[in-house]
Amino acid sequence: MASRNIAWEIRLKKERIRRLLSFIAAERRHYYEGCPRLLLYGFIKKEGLSTAWLHTTLAELQRQQKIYEPLKGHYDVLVPV
Helix, strand or coil, X not given: CHHHHHHHHHHHHHHHHHHHHHHXXXXXXXXXCCEEHHHHHHHHHHHCCCHHHHHHHHHHHHHCCXXXXXXXXXXXXXXXX
């Protein structure tokens, strides 16, 4: 039973990250400098996530080279979504 919950949590985390990457990629098209971080706060509010989750996830995605900051506080996606 515990392994089923762990698998569900992993799937949920991956899905949230995929939605975040999709959001950044979609909004990136409207901004030359990349998707502004301010727009991401609206995303996490809609998704019911915390700012701590956002900051941790953005840092993790940058370490994994899935996103980058072309300008401080703006994000672009490096991997296909």
